[in-house]
Amino acid sequence: MTKDELFSELSNAVISCKKDKVLEAVEKARRELDPSEIIDKGLAAGMNEVGILFEKGRLFLPHVMMAADAMTAGVKLLEDDLPAGAVKGKLGTIVNGTVEGDVHDIGKSIVSTMLQSAGFEVHDVGRDVPVQVFIDKIREVDADMVGLSALMTTTLLGQKEVITCLKEEGIRDRVKVMVGGSPATQAWADKIGADCYAENASEAVMKAKELLCGA
Amino acid sequence: MRGVHVATSGMTGMRAAGDLVARVEFAKSMKIGDAKAYVAKKLGVDVMDLADENAMKEVREELGLGTMTEFRETPKGIAAKMNIEKVLDLKINSCELFRSLAGFI
Amino acid sequence: MATEYMTRMGDGRRVFMTREDILADIEAGVAEGADSAEVPALSEEEIEHLLEIVCAKERIVTVEPGNEIVMSQDGGAISIDSEHTSGVPSGRILATLMYERGFCMDSIDFGHTDYSFKPVKPLISVECQQMRWVQEAVTVPVLYGAMPNMGLYYTPDGPYENPGDLMKAFKIQEARESIEKSADHLTRDIIWIVQKMMKSGGADGINFDTTGAAGDGDFFAALRAVEFLRKEFPEMYIEMGMAGESMLGIHGELEYKGKAVAGLWPHKQVELAAEAGANVFGPAVNTNTTRSFAWNLARAVTIVKEASKVSPIPVHVNMGNGVGGVPMFELPTLDALSRANKAMVELAHVDGI
Numbered sequence: 001m002t003k004d005e006l007f008s009e010l011s012n013a014v015i016s017c018k019k020d021k022v023l024e025a026v027e028k029a030r031r032e033l034d035p036s037e038i039i040d041k042g043l044a045a046g047m048n049e050v051g052i053l054f055e056k057g058r059l060f061l062p063h064v065m066m067a068a069d070a071m072t073a074g075v076k077l078l079e080d081d082l083p084a085g086a087v088k089g090k091l092g093t094i095v096n097g098t099v100e101g102d103v104h105d106i107g108k109s110i111v112s113t114m115l116q117s118a119g120f121e122v123h124d125v126g127r128d129v130p131v132q133v134f135i136d137k138i139r140e141v142d143a144d145m146v147g148l149s150a151l152m153t154t155t156l157l158g159q160k161e162v163i164t165c166l167k168e169e170g171i172r173d174r175v176k177v178m179v180g181g182s183p184a185t186q187a188w189a190d191k192i193g194a195d196c197y198a199e200n201a202s203e204a205v206m207k208a209k210e211l212l213c214g215a
Numbered sequence: 216m217r218g219v220h221v222a223t224s225g226m227t228g229m230r231a232a233g234d235l236v237a238r239v240e241f242a243k244s245m246k247i248g249d250a251k252a253y254v255a256k257k258l259g260v261d262v263m264d265l266a267d268e269n270a271m272k273e274v275r276e277e278l279g280l281g282t283m284t285e286f287r288e289t290p291k292g293i294a295a296k297m298n299i300e301k302v303l304d305l306k307i308n309s310c311e312l313f314r315s316l317a318g319f320i
Numbered sequence: 321m322a323t324e325y326m327t328r329m330g331d332g333r334r335v336f337m338t339r340e341d342i343l344a345d346i347e348a349g350v351a352e353g354a355d356s357a358e359v360p361a362l363s364e365e366e367i368e369h370l371l372e373i374v375c376a377k378e379r380i381v382t383v384e385p386g387n388e389i390v391m392s393q394d395g396g397a398i399s400i401d402s403e404h405t406s407g408v409p410s411g412r413i414l415a416t417l418m419y420e421r422g423f424c425m426d427s428i429d430f431g432h433t434d435y436s437f438k439p440v441k442p443l444i445s446v447e448c449q450q451m452r453w454v455q456e457a458v459t460v461p462v463l464y465g466a467m468p469n470m471g472l473y474y475t476p477d478g479p480y481e482n483p484g485d486l487m488k489a490f491k492i493q494e495a496r497e498s499i500e501k502s503a504d505h506l507t508r509d510i511i512w513i514v515q516k517m518m519k520s521g522g523a524d525g526i527n528f529d530t531t532g533a534a535g536d537g538d539f540f541a542a543l544r545a546v547e548f549l550r551k552e553f554p555e556m557y558i559e560m561g562m563a564g565e566s567m568l569g570i571h572g573e574l575e576y577k578g579k580a581v582a583g584l585w586p587h588k589q590v591e592l593a594a595e596a597g598a599n600v601f602g603p604a605v606n607t608n609t610t611r612s613f614a615w616n617l618a619r620a621v622t623i624v625k626e627a628s629k630v631s632p633i634p635v636h637v638n639m640g641n642g643v644g645g646v647p648m649f650e651l652p653t654l655d656a657l658s659r660a661n662k663a664m665v666e667l668a669h670v671d672g673i
Contacts, residue, residue: 218423224387224389226391233391237672242555266386
């Protein structure tokens, strides 16, 4: 099998959401490939595809979770093969929530799930979250990024309030800010000084990787 | 925003016969072409007349189907809807409730 | 230098594009819509027609006389006086009359400020009394409007554990059970509220707005409620408007009449809505704010056209802020709104908006 064929087999195994298939593909690939390649170009690529298929309605949330679980098992299998100190840890720590006054939960929860599935440590603080709760959680877990969701034009301003408070607390420089939710746009993100805007859950994962991992 | 939608493609509600076509779409699950044909036949007008305020004004006044302007002494609301029931040959829930509350049925 | 046309981005920003660039975006939007929803692409003639609409020099375009369609207003009564929008202190009844006699709508929905079914339950007698007032004064059809909004049945708002939290903890079966219990509860609440509204309020019917907002369980609960209500009230008007283009599979295994609910696109959603007993279906296609208006409109028209084609009931496409090709902007620009409207009538062949 060529390298590309092995990557494809790994990726397809993750998309199948079956742990045994993933473990089988990893066992086969580890004889030929570098473990970090198996993770990045095989398993993670498959997980990205799972996110896209979820957005298109071809896969559902339970599948995303099963795929993530399978991928985690595959990565664990490779831990012994990785050089000392190269064991891949979390990609970053993210606090995610819907701003105060807005009770919408589902979209934000999907983003949390997808970020977690992609390898981030996610602290979902829920919906209708007071500004201070975001700040306290960011400090408590030493977050690298905060995700702010708002589903109504009337609650968008809550995103700006969190950013203002981050500045007042003197921690804005060490925390990236991602905004999302149906009324949010890139122009809005620029206006309030957020670091990025994500159109949907898979884009949120992509942008988080760009900002926190340089991917 | 609503104004632009109406200007672009709206039947203009009670100014013409938009409410009547809407009622038939809802009451009989008819698509727009069939609903328009149904209403036009019941009113004895051409399909083209249904979104034409000039053509519909007289028809609405004569049949008591409700008019946009108040100064005409024509029925509106529940009274107009009772006439709409007869003209379009369908039942309207609020009219049924009104008749029930008034002891007519 | 090639002529440039004023058009928009998906977030409403004004941009200037050449005819060639607009055409390329239309073709890409059509291809993306056809691929995502698994529906036929628009023909070359239809793409050319869409290009003419987008490139029209006029600020506002219109359909030809005789091709007008029905305007069914959702969120009508509350979008005038509620703090969410204009904030005019009119009250709902006056707002409804304004929609009838000022804005010339063909049908209107009348709802509670929160606009979800659940909070209406303890207020039902007030809502029925208000609806009776409206029905005595208004001539055009008035439907009671509310969102199924099944999210309100999950913790911390409701009695059932939040499936999002359960999923994150890999408790997939428990999450599914929570969704099923919430759906049962929601179906019961909708039926109870609508029974009162039809019998005591005299409503013409019900507008289920943003159905599926909480995923497949939300749609499933609403479909079962529609089926029950259609049997009890054979002549009531039932409009089923959707929250988004693809039915999010939060549960993933729910079936209605033997058909999987998750992952359905508008042309499949409408089949279930009609089978349940809805009279009018309202597809929603989301706008991507980073793509052009031409791309978004082409994609939306491609998806809605197929829904309209296969639908046995009238289709009233959602065309507000961020849906139906309309840019996502608090004040949708009139040029884009008008073009999107004309395209939906002439190319997607919708029965209403």
